[in-house]
Amino acid sequence: xxxxxxxxxxxxxxxxxxxxxxxxxxxxxxxxxxxxxxxxxxxxxxxxxxxxxxxxxxxxxxxxxxxxxxxxxxxxxxxxxxxxxxxxxxxxxxxxxxxxxxxxxxxxxxxxxxxxxxxxxxxxxxxxxxxxxxxxxxxxxxxxxxxxxxxxxxxxxxxxxxxxxxxxxxxxxxxxxxxxxxxxxxxxxxxxxxxxxxxxxxxxxxxxxxxxxxxxxxxxxxxxxxxxxxxxxxxxxxxxxxxxxxxxxxxxxxxxxxxxxxxxxxxxxxxxxxxxxxxxxxxxxxxxxxxxxxxxxxxxxxxxxxxxxxxxxxxxxxxxxxxxxxxxxxxxxxxxxxxxxxxxxxxxxxxxxxxxxxxxxxxxxxxxxxxxxxxxxxxxxxxxxxxxxxxxxxxxxxxxxxxxxxxxxxxxxxxxx
Ligand code: CAP
Ligand code: MG
Numbered sequence: 001x002x003x004x005x006x007x008x009x010x011x012x013x014x015x016x017x018x019x020x021x022x023x024x025x026x027x028x029x030x031x032x033x034x035x036x037x038x039x040x041x042x043x044x045x046x047x048x049x050x051x052x053x054x055x056x057x058x059x060x061x062x063x064x065x066x067x068x069x070x071x072x073x074x075x076x077x078x079x080x081x082x083x084x085x086x087x088x089x090x091x092x093x094x095x096x097x098x099x100x101x102x103x104x105x106x107x108x109x110x111x112x113x114x115x116x117x118x119x120x121x122x123x124x125x126x127x128x129x130x131x132x133x134x135x136x137x138x139x140x141x142x143x144x145x146x147x148x149x150x151x152x153x154x155x156x157x158x159x160x161x162x163x164x165x166x167x168x169x170x171x172x173x174x175x176x177x178x179x180x181x182x183x184x185x186x187x188x189x190x191x192x193x194x195x196x197x198x199x200x201x202x203x204x205x206x207x208x209x210x211x212x213x214x215x216x217x218x219x220x221x222x223x224x225x226x227x228x229x230x231x232x233x234x235x236x237x238x239x240x241x242x243x244x245x246x247x248x249x250x251x252x253x254x255x256x257x258x259x260x261x262x263x264x265x266x267x268x269x270x271x272x273x274x275x276x277x278x279x280x281x282x283x284x285x286x287x288x289x290x291x292x293x294x295x296x297x298x299x300x301x302x303x304x305x306x307x308x309x310x311x312x313x314x315x316x317x318x319x320x321x322x323x324x325x326x327x328x329x330x331x332x333x334x335x336x337x338x339x340x341x342x343x344x345x346x347x348x349x350x351x352x353x354x355x356x357x358x359x360x361x362x363x364x365x366x367x368x369x370x371x372x373x374x375x376x377x378x379x380x381x382x383x384x385x386x387x388x389x390x391x392x393x394x395x396x397x398x399x400x401x402x403x404x405x406x407x408x409x410x411x412x413x414x415x416x417x
Contacts, residue, residue, distance in 0.1 A: 311343025
């Protein structure tokens with residue numbers, strides 16, 4: 001890159017303008033390259049520049065559209081870049097990501113690069129519809145306001161027929177669970193056809209709701225090519241379902257947004273299978289916080305964000321900050337309900353709620369179906385655990401009265417808060 005305009009990418013003494021999109025990167029160049037110069041190349045490549053000076057880049061274009069470095073900390077490898085709003089097409093997530101997380105990841109000179117956070121202006125945020133139902137809408141639908149929503153994943157994750165899935169769901173719903181979901185790899189399979197699964201499940205839900213007098217929601221995985229995904233969601237709607245799931249990373253944010261923009265009035269549940277391919281390495285990729293922000297723009301209603309205490313990677317500080325973001329103000333977009341899932345069992349609930357609060361879905365797969373007395377007893381055990389935590393009673397004390405919880409604590413252990 002030539003020197004003439006290079007220095008102009010630095011704007012350390014100026015506050016970003018109120019409409020700018022401000023991105024925080026962790027960045028370090030390869031050995032032998034200068035930190036500040038490389039940061040400037042980053043700003044150039046992601047806005048108006050390229051590897052050499054070009055005669056077509058007029059002063060006018062530069063002044064209007066060049067990204068500006070507004071903060072640098074070489075010791076901590078932090079670079080903050082403010083991008084003028086005019087660089088972005090409103091409502092277009094693919095274009096946003098091609099700008100702030102595109103070519104820059106391929107630059108040879110860069111050794112460490114992680115998109116840690118992004119701050120959007122309300123003007124940009126409000127160009128998206130965001131969640132149609134959102135956290136409060138989901139709680140209202142359930143009429144559950146004080147406790148966590150109790151979730152369950154059908155296990156084995158693939159293999160059961162539609163009839164068996166519906167029968168199992170009926171049993172689990174009957175024993176206190178509020179939400180049951182397909183697993184991330186189950187779509188329309190030879191052994192479990194999507195349409196048949198929806199039909200069987202809606203029948204099961206209608207009868208369990210009549211009996212229990214409480215709302216039960218099944219989460220149908222509609223992950224598929226976008227046109228097919230829309231057809232499947234429309235089918236869920238037509239047959240009386242209330243919620244669909246999208247594997248948001250593998251399907252893509254545009255597909256998610258396309259689904260949201262149909263205004264089906266269905267809750268959209270976001271599974272994040274595959275996110276760790278780029279979120280897990282602390283020196284490379286894109287943080288889960290950024291993924292959560294994008295998913296909220298795209299219109300997710302509930303999103304997997306981690307458990308801290310379960311089987312999946314994700315530390316306390318990270319998961320808490322993601323969940324706080326999902327529940328907080330974000331332009332005019334509705335808050336999102338976080339989902340804690342992965343390796344959970346009743347003995348972890350107390351600690352989980354201490355760390356993440358009650359405002360979430362708590363999902364159990366193995367930690368319900370693996371109960372020594374089977375899935376129905378497992379459902380009662382998770383209900384008892386959440387009931388105890390809601391009432392502020394220690395699990396081991398509650399387990400003196402409730403047999404299923406007692407067996408679960410003996411089987412998997414109990415981690416006190
Ligand atoms: C949990 C789960 C979910 C993970 C995904 C699984 O089952 O169904 O996909 O929670 O991770 O397949 O592992 P278990 P995350 O309860 O049996 O572990 O929520 O972190 O995205
Ligand atoms: Mg799963």
